[in-house]
Amino acid sequence: DQQVKQNSPSLSVQEGRISILNCDYTNSMFDYFLWYKKYPAEGPTFLISISSIKDKNEDGRFTVFLNKSAKHLSLHIVPSQPGDSAVYFCAASARGSNYKLTFGKGTLLTVNP
Amino acid sequence: SQTIHQWPATLVQPVGSPLSLECTVEGTSNPNLYWYRQAAGRGLQLLFYSVGIGQISSEVPQNLSASRPQDRQFILSSKKLLLSDSGFYLCAWSVLGQNEKLFFGSGTQLSVL
Numbered sequence: 001d002q003q004v005k006q007n008s009p010s011l012s013v014q015e016g017r018i019s020i021l022n023c024d025y026t027n028s029m030f031d032y033f034l035w036y037k038k039y040p041a042e043g044p045t046f047l048i049s050i051s052s053i054k055d056k057n058e059d060g061r062f063t064v065f066l067n068k069s070a071k072h073l074s075l076h077i078v079p080s081q082p083g084d085s086a087v088y089f090c091a092a093s094a095r096g097s098n099y100k101l102t103f104g105k106g107t108l109l110t111v112n113p
Numbered sequence: 114s115q116t117i118h119q120w121p122a123t124l125v126q127p128v129g130s131p132l133s134l135e136c137t138v139e140g141t142s143n144p145n146l147y148w149y150r151q152a153a154g155r156g157l158q159l160l161f162y163s164v165g166i167g168q169i170s171s172e173v174p175q176n177l178s179a180s181r182p183q184d185r186q187f188i189l190s191s192k193k194l195l196l197s198d199s200g201f202y203l204c205a206w207s208v209l210g211q212n213e214k215l216f217f218g219s220g221t222q223l224s225v226l
Contacts, residue, residue, distance in 0.1 A: 004156070034214070041122070043203050043217030044157070089157060100172075101215060103149075103157035 003027045004092050006104035013111050019077040021107050023090030026071065030092040034101065035064060035075045038087045047088070048075070080111045115140035119204045119218030126225055132177075132191040134221050136204030139185065144206040146187040147215065148179055152200040163187060199225045 005024045013019045021035075031052040036044035050057040050064045050073065057064050063076045077084055090104040119136045126132060138144050148160040159172045161179035169179050176195050180188045187204055201222050205215040 002156075006156075036217075041220070041222070043119075043205070043220050045217070046214055049214065091157075100159055100162065101157075102159075105154070105156040 002104075003030075004090055004102050004104040006088075006090055006107050008107050009105070010108040010110070013080045013109065015082055015111055015113050016079045019075075019080045019084065019109055019111065021075040021077075021088050021090075021109065023073050023075075023104055024071055025073075025092050027092070027094065027102070028071070029094040030102075031095050032093045033064070033066060033073050034091045034093075035062075036089040036091060036103075038089060038106070044089055077109075080109075082111045082113050085109055085111050115206075115216065117204060117206055117216060117218040119221060121221060122219065123222045124224070126194050126223065128196055128225055129193045132189070132194050132198070132223070134189040134202055134204075134223075136187045136189075136218055137185055138187075138206045141185070141206070141208060143184060144208055146181060147205040147207070148187065148189050149203040149205060149217075150200045151203065157203065161189070194225045196225050199223055 003026050034049040035047040037047045038044040048059050048062050048064050050066050055066050066073045087106040087108050089106045091101040093101050116139045145164050147162045149157045150160055151157050161171055163169050163181045166181055177191050201220050203220045204218040207215050
């Protein structure tokens with residue numbers, strides 16, 4: 001049962017344009033959401049997070065939006081750069097679950113020069 | 114600053130052979146430690162987590178086991194590897210109060226042939 005879903009395995013964007021990565025979840029107990037970035041043969045690195053009490057969090061070129069009623073979050077990267085090319089994982093955790101993270105399958109973002 | 118070391122980076126093992134992957138964390142005390150696996154075409158799956166020495170919680174039934182002989186050392190083992198054990202294994206740590214934010218090691222690519 002996939003509680004965190006990233007339905008787009010890949011996304012290709014031109015440099016300078018906006019990248020939008022989407023994530024859906026089914027567990028209504030999730031109250032904290034994170035995005036991780038992963039390069040080949042490396043461990044994921046934390047990118048940005050959002051608590052369920054917010055609907056938007058911004059950090060430089062990266063913004064995460066949360067729509068609790070739709071159980072949907074998205075990561076916006078503006079402007080996209082070739083160095084952003086990586087696999088992006090969406091993750092969620094629920095209070096009371098010892099904060100274990102549940103990850104999606106990831107979306108491969110390719111930013112073309 | 115905190116660092117996490119995971120080795121080896123790649124490993125090719127025959128079916129039925131034993132496995133031992135080691136992970137150590139520096140620069141922090143009493144971290145929560147985790148083993149994740151990314152199988153082909155799948156997201157990051159939590160295998161084990163530990164909140165202290167000798168305390169191991171297993172998330173999914175499998176052919177693997179974990180041990181934490183020291184505060185900052187986490188070991189993933191198997192007595193007899195299966196083909197289905199192939200995957201990218203990641204060790205991670207978090208600190209009390211920030212359990213949602215995991216810091217990952219560089220991973221071990223295990224191929225069971």
